[in-house]
Amino acid sequence: MNEPLGISLRVNGDAVTRSVEPRLTLADFLRHELSLTGTHIGCEHGVCGACTVLLDGRSVRSCLMLAVQADGCAVTTVEGLTPAEGLSPLQQAFADNHGLQCGYCTPGILCTLSEYLDINPNPSEGEIREALSGNLCRCTGYQGIVDAALAYVRSAQ
Amino acid sequence: MKPAAFDYHRPNSVAEALDLLARLDDAKVIAGGQSLMAMMNYRYIAPENLIDINRIAALAEITEEGGNLRIGAMVRQRDAQDSPLLRARAPLMIEALDLIGHLQTRNRGTIGGSLAHLDPAAELPAVFSAHDAVLHLASANGAREVPIGGWSQGFMAPDLEPDELLTAIAFSPWPAGHGHAFLELARRHGDFALAGAAALITLDRQGRIDRAAIALTGVDMGPVRLDAAEAMLAGQVPGAELIAAAAQCADRVAGIEDVHASRDYRRRIAVVYTRRALELASQRAASGAGR
Structure with missing residues (x-):
């Protein structure tokens, strides 16, 4: 039971091969096997969105996926969204607009927005709030988060 | 929490999946996992065997044949939303899909998973009920069809035997202009x-x-x-x-x-x-x- 299985995937562009227990979630795999601790774990049942990463370009909750299910896929985490030097324009917009306080929810929100703003590059405030409905912030910083997303959208026009 | 230990199986065909379901005791099928993984993390359930149907391409097709729409059980909610065929032929389903969870859960969650999980507040069972849909089930012993009206047998209890797999849901779309x-x-x-x-x-x-x-x-x-x-x-x-x-x-x-x-x-x-x-x-x- 639970014998380790070999998996090969790309994480932030790098090829990764590991042997993992089937019950290991993708979130724990990223944090504990690859030391990519930017992906945060909040609720572990798919409600808070803190563990959101991109799987083949689509935002997914990495606590609701097994690492073995990502075999052959391309995963992007917040580390992969961050340039070698400085911040990405979206990250800078968060810094400029008080879009984070404790920062726990921020990686998940950045991953969610990076997919969503590709689908809808010019969203209204209401659409941004709906797009972020699956990401909880407990510092009650939604206003700053929405401001940051809107500022980024304006600057990208 | 973390899921309890299980044996992981990843069939590449429906036949392989049905064989596993027939052979293995205490097996659960995982599709999008947006409800099942949460229940496993909570240890509400701890199946001995997990059968992952995510790689079975034949279960992820949306087709129209003889005036009937057929939606494979592994079609993801996000892909259903983006389907030109469903947009043209089943706008009720498109309107409901927009209300299901969030972009991140629709990117993984499936049509069949929603039906098999059968949460009382789920949107898709009501959509399929309005459309008089028929569920297609398969097991190693053969195939079976269940009208949506008989699918719910109680609280989160669909008419699905432990060795059966929900493969597709089919319905006749309403005429253009409805x-x-x-x-x-x-x-x-x-x-x-x-x-x-x-x-x-x-x-x-x-x-x-x-x-x-x-x-x-x-x-x-x-x-x-x-x-x-x-x-x-x-x-x-x-x-x-x-x-x-x-x-x-x-x-x-x-x-x-x-x-x-x-x-x-x-x-x-x-x-x-x-x-x-x-x-x-x-x-x-x-x-x-x-x-």
């Missing part, structure tokens, strides 16, 4: 609905209701068809009084209650949302918006 509406009340976008209503309407040349279908979610264990309301509407010109009277049928549903809402409140919401869904669907039918 009116549709899916409306629900949820505290926040993406939350489980307290109650919701799906409505389909076609009008004849005189503007009378040719055919109506109404299905509710969130008020009982499974989707509820409002046959009595449909009978009241048939052959009539849709007007405010008629629609209000038909919507009142939602008040006679048995009803469920939980921490989120009482039985009476859910029924009250069901009446209001049935009325609004019928109004919107008949407006759309009149303007031929579904055309």
